[in-house]
Amino acid sequence: MDSSQLLKGVLDLAVLAVLAERDSYGYDVVRRLREAGLEDVGDASVYGTLRRLFKAGALTSYVVASDEGPHRKYYGLNDVGRSLLQTSAKTWTSFAATMNDLLKEVDPG
Amino acid sequence: MKPPMTPQEYAAAVRDALGDLPARDRDELLEDLDEHLAEVAAESGESLEERLGSPEAYAAELRAAYGGRAPGGGGVPLSRRLRERAPAGVRRVHTRLLVLPPYRQVVAFAPELRPAWWVLRGYAVALAMLAPVGDTRLVPGDIPSWVFTLAVIWGSVWLGRRSRTRSPGWGRALLLGANTVVAVLVIAAMADPPSSDSVAFDHGPPPVVVAPGITRVENVSSFSGPVYNIFPYAEDGTPLRNVRLYDQDGNPITVEPGLGQELVIPCNGEPPIRNAYPLPLRSVDPATRGLGETCAPVPPTPTAAAGPLTEPPAQPSASPSAEPSPEPSVSPSGELAPEPSVSSSGEPSDIPSAEPSSGPSDESSASPTR
Numbered sequence: 001m002d003s004s005q006l007l008k009g010v011l012d013l014a015v016l017a018v019l020a021e022r023d024s025y026g027y028d029v030v031r032r033l034r035e036a037g038l039e040d041v042g043d044a045s046v047y048g049t050l051r052r053l054f055k056a057g058a059l060t061s062y063v064v065a066s067d068e069g070p071h072r073k074y075y076g077l078n079d080v081g082r083s084l085l086q087t088s089a090k091t092w093t094s095f096a097a098t099m100n101d102l103l104k105e106v107d108p109g
Numbered sequence: 110m111k112p113p114m115t116p117q118e119y120a121a122a123v124r125d126a127l128g129d130l131p132a133r134d135r136d137e138l139l140e141d142l143d144e145h146l147a148e149v150a151a152e153s154g155e156s157l158e159e160r161l162g163s164p165e166a167y168a169a170e171l172r173a174a175y176g177g178r179a180p181g182g183g184g185v186p187l188s189r190r191l192r193e194r195a196p197a198g199v200r201r202v203h204t205r206l207l208v209l210p211p212y213r214q215v216v217a218f219a220p221e222l223r224p225a226w227w228v229l230r231g232y233a234v235a236l237a238m239l240a241p242v243g244d245t246r247l248v249p250g251d252i253p254s255w256v257f258t259l260a261v262i263w264g265s266v267w268l269g270r271r272s273r274t275r276s277p278g279w280g281r282a283l284l285l286g287a288n289t290v291v292a293v294l295v296i297a298a299m300a301d302p303p304s305s306d307s308v309a310f311d312h313g314p315p316p317v318v319v320a321p322g323i324t325r326v327e328n329v330s331s332f333s334g335p336v337y338n339i340f341p342y343a344e345d346g347t348p349l350r351n352v353r354l355y356d357q358d359g360n361p362i363t364v365e366p367g368l369g370q371e372l373v374i375p376c377n378g379e380p381p382i383r384n385a386y387p388l389p390l391r392s393v394d395p396a397t398r399g400l401g402e403t404c405a406p407v408p409p410t411p412t413a414a415a416g417p418l419t420e421p422p423a424q425p426s427a428s429p430s431a432e433p434s435p436e437p438s439v440s441p442s443g444e445l446a447p448e449p450s451v452s453s454s455g456e457p458s459d460i461p462s463a464e465p466s467s468g469p470s471d472e473s474s475a476s477p478t479r
Contacts, residue, residue: 044174045171048138048173049174051175052174052175
């Protein structure tokens with residue numbers, strides 16, 4: 001199974017988790033997700049997810065001017081985003097536990 | 110070999126690839142794509158295309174992450190979007206309503222009513238199809254109508270049983286629409302049954318409700334046209350007069366005077382009671398027609414009680430004593446001044462006394478000659 005398929009379902013949760021740690025701009029989110037181990041994550045996927053979460057009212061955004069390079073648009077969680085993260089995390093935890101339970105006997109070799 | 114794209118060129122290509130999105134959606138999505146791409150470009154020496162793939166692929170990924178819309182053309186066809194979304198909406202409403210106990214009960218027993226609905230809708234469709242042929246009642250009128258109705262019901266049940274096992278998408282939508290139409294039809298038919306406010310025997314035309322509280326007899330027999338008067342007789346053949354008729358609800362039963370007929374309204378008395386039969390009718394004189402208030406000298410003579418005010422024209426044999434005997438009090442003896450004439454012509458002075466009975470007495474008898 002391609003892990004990018006799995007990632008599709010949990011990318012929102014991953015992005016929310018990264019932003020919960022600290023506010024970030026788009027490319028920073030991509031980089032941090034990759035550093036965390038999600039190497040397959042697509043740039044466009046992260047960017048699109050950020051824009052969607054922002055449109056859905058889960059994120060705040062603000063522009064930070066930088067001396068070198070372009071202005072950066074930072075995203076951070078608001079209350080909606082935090083509660084979304086909480087419920088999504090709960091769902092994930094129970095789902096992951098179920099899957100682990102199912103796969104207990106399987107030897108990944 | 111093309112030179113690597115700048116972030117601006119790459120962003121423009123992505124924007125082009127998303128050209129089918131509504132402008133607002135696209136602007137929202139791509140608001141800070143330029144900056145983002147500049148960031149990516151600044152990160153390494155690789156070209157944007159090497160790092161991110163083609164702008165088209167990037168656009169497709171963006172689209173998927175942003176709204177789940179499939180790439181290409183006008184996106185997902187409207188019919189498919191509707192099919193995917195409408196059930197979702199219905200399901201949401203359904204889930205919410207499930208907290209209500211009455212709704213839960215309905216959901217529980219509704220499937221068991223399905224065959225009943227098949228029969229009912231077949232019946233309704235059959236009646237609706239029979240209606241243009243002239244059968245407007247809630248029950249089929251004759252054997253062929255019954256056969257037809259049963260055949261339609263059979264078809265409806267067959268369709269119902271079949272659609273449970275296999276149902277293509279469009280077929281289900283079609284069936285749902287048809288069922289909705291039929292449901293509306295059934296409810297409309299049940300909500301507007303033939304009015305019970307009318308009396309009709311035989312196959313008369315659909316009854317007309319004149320006004321609440323008044324029942325009108327439209328047609329009693331299909332052979333002799335509309336009924337415009339009623340002549341009651343006692344058991345021994347004595348014609349009765351001034352008989353008041355009411356229906357089962359106590360509403361007066363009235364008839365409309367026929368063409369060329371009008372009620373005789375006494376000049377100085379009460380207007381006749383509309384449900385006292387027989388009605389005092391007379392044929393309309395074309396000369397006096399349209400003159401507005403016309404009244405007839407119908408004196409309340411005691412002798413009038415002897416016979417009916419009018420003579421039934423169709424049944425002369427049945428009325429033994431109904432000779433149109435001019436009332437003695439009415440028949441004028443004076444030549445010059447008869448009763449205040451109805452015919453409103455200046456005739457009384459011209460007409461010699463040789464025919465004194467021609468004027469007022471005719472009027473007083475009010476014979477319903479046509």
